[in-house]
Amino acid sequence: MAALSRSRRSTTGIAFIVGGALMLLGIVLGYAAVNVGGLITFLANAAVAVGFVILALGSVANRVAQIALFIAAAGWALMALGAVVAMPGGIWTLAAVAAAIGGVVGAVVLYRGKEITDRSAIVFIVTTALAALILLAAVAAVSLGALAIVLAVALAAGFIITGLLFREVIANR
Numbered sequence: 001m002a003a004l005s006r007s008r009r010s011t012t013g014i015a016f017i018v019g020g021a022l023m024l025l026g027i028v029l030g031y032a033a034v035n036v037g038g039l040i041t042f043l044a045n046a047a048v049a050v051g052f053v054i055l056a057l058g059s060v061a062n063r064v065a066q067i068a069l070f071i072a073a074a075g076w077a078l079m080a081l082g083a084v085v086a087m088p089g090g091i092w093t094l095a096a097v098a099a100a101i102g103g104v105v106g107a108v109v110l111y112r113g114k115e116i117t118d119r120s121a122i123v124f125i126v127t128t129a130l131a132a133l134i135l136l137a138a139v140a141a142v143s144l145g146a147l148a149i150v151l152a153v154a155l156a157a158g159f160i161i162t163g164l165l166f167r168e169v170i171a172n173r
Helices: 006-031 039-058 063-084 089-112 118-139 147-171
Strands: none
Touching: 006 039, 006 147, 039 063, 039 089, 039 147, 063 089, 089 118, 118 147
């Protein structure tokens, strides 16, 4: 965490915790047959987008990470918007690819640049890779079948755990 400020990383942690918790809430409400439109998906994706923006703003030492994280944030923001507003499929596809690739590249570059380390880095990389798997499968119209719910829960848990680990590092300093 050499160049990433403590307060920004902590704030990113909060955004990821909120996004992950909302993803879990959306899954539970979906199984309870409660229809809230796309509101929960909008809020969850928007929280994740905010987390990526804050992380990008805090990554002042590495332009590649900053660009990748902003691309991921734009992708998540467009997907959030797509949850409440009808948009062409091509825009959603572009958003999903941007979120997937930007997230993984940003996480790996932050780790390689020592801006995030230890468990939080590994969990963040795994979470962004899992998001990429889910998003790119949707783009390619590949059905994940029964595995889809397991992956969705794992993604939500990944964002929550990443957020908690980002906050834990701050508390231990």
